[in-house]
Amino acid sequence: MNDSLMQGAWPEAASMLPEPTAEASLFLLRQADQQMHARGCRAPLPTGALATLAERVATFFAQQRGGPGLLVGAVPFEPRADDALYQPERLLPALPVQSQAAPALSGALTAEPSAQAYAAAVADAVSAMRAPDPELHKVVLARSLLAHTQQALSPEMLLARLGTDPSVATYAVPLPVDVGQAPAWLVGATPELLLRKRGAQVLSHPLAGSAKRSADPVADERAAQALLASAKDHDEHRHVVDAIVDGLSPWCSHIEAQPRPVLHATASMWHLGTRIHATLKDAATSAATLLAELHPTPAVCGTPRLQALQRIRALEPVPRGFYAGAVGWLDAQGDGDWYVAIRCARLQGTQLRLYAGAGIVADSQPEAEVAETAAKFAALLNALGVQDPLSLIEVSA
Numbered sequence: 001m002n003d004s005l006m007q008g009a010w011p012e013a014a015s016m017l018p019e020p021t022a023e024a025s026l027f028l029l030r031q032a033d034q035q036m037h038a039r040g041c042r043a044p045l046p047t048g049a050l051a052t053l054a055e056r057v058a059t060f061f062a063q064q065r066g067g068p069g070l071l072v073g074a075v076p077f078e079p080r081a082d083d084a085l086y087q088p089e090r091l092l093p094a095l096p097v098q099s100q101a102a103p104a105l106s107g108a109l110t111a112e113p114s115a116q117a118y119a120a121a122v123a124d125a126v127s128a129m130r131a132p133d134p135e136l137h138k139v140v141l142a143r144s145l146l147a148h149t150q151q152a153l154s155p156e157m158l159l160a161r162l163g164t165d166p167s168v169a170t171y172a173v174p175l176p177v178d179v180g181q182a183p184a185w186l187v188g189a190t191p192e193l194l195l196r197k198r199g200a201q202v203l204s205h206p207l208a209g210s211a212k213r214s215a216d217p218v219a220d221e222r223a224a225q226a227l228l229a230s231a232k233d234h235d236e237h238r239h240v241v242d243a244i245v246d247g248l249s250p251w252c253s254h255i256e257a258q259p260r261p262v263l264h265a266t267a268s269m270w271h272l273g274t275r276i277h278a279t280l281k282d283a284a285t286s287a288a289t290l291l292a293e294l295h296p297t298p299a300v301c302g303t304p305r306l307q308a309l310q311r312i313r314a315l316e317p318v319p320r321g322f323y324a325g326a327v328g329w330l331d332a333q334g335d336g337d338w339y340v341a342i343r344c345a346r347l348q349g350t351q352l353r354l355y356a357g358a359g360i361v362a363d364s365q366p367e368a369e370v371a372e373t374a375a376k377f378a379a380l381l382n383a384l385g386v387q388d389p390l391s392l393i394e395v396s397a
Contacts, residue, residue: 026155026185027072027088028095029328029337031169036329036337040089041174042067047082050075050295054288060087061332069332074173074186074341077296077320078309084176084322085330100160102385103149106350109386110146112318118143118373119366121315122358128311129362138239139302139311142357143373144318147384149350155185158347161383162189165267168379169193169339173327175346186322188344189379191266192299194326195290195338200283202248202290207264208240208299208359209233209272212375224263224270232363237261237272239298243305244276247293251285252278268378287336291326300324300340300357321346323355343379354380 027038045060057071064087073085113121118141125139155172162170168189175184193205211227214220227233245255255278264273301324302308312320323346328338345352356376358369381387 025086025088025174026172027174028155028159028172029072029169029339030094030159030163030171031339032166035094036072037092037095038068038070038072038088038090039092042087042089045071045073045083045085045087047084049081050079050083050292053083053292054286057085057286057288057330064332070329071331072173072329074175074322074327075291075295075325076322077300077324077341079296082176084174086174095156095159097163098160100157102161102383103151103153103157105384105386106148106150112144112146113316115370115374117317119370122360122364122366122369124315125311125360126362126364126366129360134362135304136307136311137303138236138298138359138361139308140298140300140324140357140359141312141369142316142318142320142324142355144323144356145354145377145381147345147352147354149352149384152182152349153347153352155187155347158187158345158383162187162379165189165379167191167264167266168343171327171339171341171344173322173341175322177348182349184346184348186327186341186344187347188341189266190327190339190342190344191264191269191271192340192342193337194294194297194340195287195328195336197280197287197290197335199335200280202252202278202280204244204248204276204278204294205264205273206237206240206244206276206297206299207271207273208237209261210358210372210376211270212372212378213265213268213270224265227270227272228263232361233272234261235363236359236361237274239303241274241276243298243303244294248276248278248290251280251282251290251293253281254279266379268382269375284334286334287330287338288334291336291338295326295338296324297340299359300342302359318353320355324357343376345380352380352384 075083196203261272330336356373
């Protein structure tokens with residue numbers, strides 16, 4: 001990986017890897033009928049930048065003494081920032097999904113930035129992309145909502161509220177915290193598979209281009225067909241597919257991508273998606289190597305990557321941390337699953353920070369991107385008992 005892509009990264013919180021307690025080190029990744037449920041921290045992977053991940057993973061497994069032949073955790077959005085992976089103490093049966101009442105919120109939601117400021121940032125990026133011979137072709141800009149609950153919220157409770165949508169992968173991943181702070185997790189419900197590797201076979205299912213779903217079947221179908229016909233969204237999607245194919249090409253003997261994106265539905269959003277199947281030249285190539293090659297994709301960053309990273313650092317007031325990073329696992333054979341860490345919140349005690357982003361291209365309209373981010377908050381807000389996320393446009397403006 002080109003180190004120039006990693007210059008100027010935001011500082012992350014002081015690195016303290018998950019405490020070796022079952023409560024603080026819950027890891028869960030559940031998609032359809034597959035689930036990885038781990039507890040306890042047997043040994044942390046020494047932290048480092050994404051470019052060094054494969055080397056550190058190989059060294060860890062070469063020196064492993066007992067315990068599951070597995071590392072679980074997350075990599076942050078910023079390629080230069082420290083990751084947070086560890087070997088769990090034990091793997092457990094599937095965590096049952098149990099009905100849970102919505103938690104009681106305390107106080108108002110705080111938008112950072114406000115809707116007006118976010119729209120201004122979008123306009124700034126669009127202006128740069130409409131300039132003659134632009135250096136930037138797409139950038140993903142995010143905003144966040146800060147919420148508080150009356151009682152400390154457990155990740156299991158939030159997972160149960162999110163787990164009713166079978167089209168997404170729900171996850172809870174322990175995050176580094178400062179010494180003395182309460183445990184923290186990234187908890188979410190992502191629809192986007194970045195990378196699945198089994199032997200020589202690789203699958204990626206990128207999503208880019210989105211539209212809010214409607215409870216009215218006629219309006220919902222209209223939104224889906226409008227997305228499928230949208231030149232702007234197809235342009236945004238093409239950048240992502242091209243980047244993943246280009247990233248895999250040096251490692252693969254065969255790559256097959258769907259010729260046109262198809263609709264992918266979650267409970268709250270329509271997306272354009274493309275399934276990419278690839279065969280590695282060498283089955284020993286690890287998922288860690290491929291992860292470092294692909295992340296961050298234009299689906300969460302932009303293109304060209306360096307220019308998009310620079311624009312994100314300049315325009316977003318809240319560091320992303322592990323939002324828009326990747327969550328998943330790696331094993332000693334080099335296999336693994338990695339999902340894009342979107343539709344999520346950072347949970348710590350009674351505080352939650354929710355994140356949502358939108359892909360900005362030259363044809364983007366600031367007001368439409370504000371609405372798209374508001375719609376993408378829906379999964380988490382509904383899990384918190386907030387039923388009208390679009391009102392946040394007016395509330396936070």
